[in-house]
Amino acid sequence: MEKTILDVRNLRIRYGGSPVEAVRGVSFTLGRERLGIVGESGSGKSTVGRAMLRLLPGATITADMLRFEETDLLALSEKEMLKVRGRRMSMILQDPKFSLNPIRRVGDQVAETYLRHFQCSRREAHDKAVAMLEAVKIRDPERVFRQYPHEISGGMGQRVMIAMMLLADPDLVIADEPTSALDVTVRLQVLNILDGLVRDRGIGLIMISHDLNLVRNFCDRVLIMYAGKVVETLKASDLDHAQHPYTQGLLAAQPRIGGTRQPLAVLDRKPEWLEESL
Template sequence: METPILEVEDLSIHYRGAPQPAVRNVSFTLGRERLGIVGESGSGKSTVGRALLKLLPTADITAKRLQFGETDLLNATEKQMLDIRGNRMSMILQDPKFSLNPIRRCGEQIAEAYLTHFRCSKREAKERALAMLEAVQIRDPHLVYNRYPHEVSGGMGQRIMIAMMLLAEPRLVIADEPTSALDVTVRLEVLKILDDLVREKGIGLIMISHDLNLVRNFCDRVLIMYAGRVVETLNAAELDRAQHPYTRGLLAAQPRIGGNRQPLPVLDRRPEWSQPMEGTA
């Protein structure tokens, strides 16, 4: 395997004032691939994403190793992080209704991502933003550039978000539930755009989601998290051969079109799964 983009070893995150750490001893490496992190609400998957960008001012982050390219994220200063965020590592947030600034034009918000990291004229940044809008398959980029966030649809808003976060061509993009706020009909469309761009530009992707089927189709590898711990790591294609009872429970609880109409099984949760297991991590 080529040199990994990201190496995480024994990452633990403890929100100050919380009785228990939100994330415990998570380890994984990421190459130029698409890694899915799956888990139920509160499993710590989003926290992992935000910790990588060091966006958790109220949490203590500890790890044996947190290497991003040449940068040791654990000891990186805020100044170094400013250079990394949006430039080498970025994040697509969940709901464009809330993640875009309501009083600034969409286009300006995209161009700002470029202006922050590259010395260039406003005009050039605008050209780049327009080109990027085209790349996320917006038919009339000039029109959308001048729209305010409340004037675009959810699917459009998420494409704007993707354009904003991929504009500086980062090496790693974290997509935090990128489609869960969208209508089912546009979900696949938006995912396809994201997927195409990520492959084309050779960007590493971490897809955080609670949707096992989605992750199975769009990722190479899947991390299953439960109560702040990784319980199993699998190739997406081998998901059906999962060993861990929690993963198997998740799989069994997926509804299927054309499946039988019996009630879906209720997910079994056992406290011992949140304890470290032999042979993993």
């Protein structure tokens, strides 16, 4: 971890009209590594990811520091933010069915990233997009380029999303539940492709997921979030030696292959977890 890509200190987010904060003082740094953020639904993990890209209209974001490389994200105007989004930092969303435009050809949507951020001809953008589709292991990329989102499978759609988000060669990719809509067999393929590209290009990756197995296998470090706070930070390989009762509870609640088939441990949520911080 030689260079810090992202430095977040005391991030607080409050949605418009809400009396409580959705994210309450989250701090972390990210280098050229793969960071997992796990937690249950409603723990604020996706909100943190979206705040990095300032994709939260109507929400109040405050932080002591929200620095992305040399840029202070909170100080940027919306116009300047457009140059960051998709170019230097991008986000892979959960479900390709809802995140691709249904009435535009897949390839045009991928090429748009390149056309928007670089001075180039349509031909050049097309070639770049096809090469990128090939890099995410889509067979016959020229044909897929001309297809519409409803003509491709979910696994392929998610690979198209990855291609779209990596095309501009960003420094940071935020993947929000990138594979939870996919079957197990396809899930592994997609994750391996994402993993390979992120490693080869030295991209920082934030993987937001509720799936402990996924972060264990595909991340270097893991933040565990509960009710808008980070309760524990661990190396992914040390996940089984988690100290916090919430993390231990999540791990114990998971059925495992070859397990004992005894009733699973149920989380006993302690009120003090809401208050303590790291």
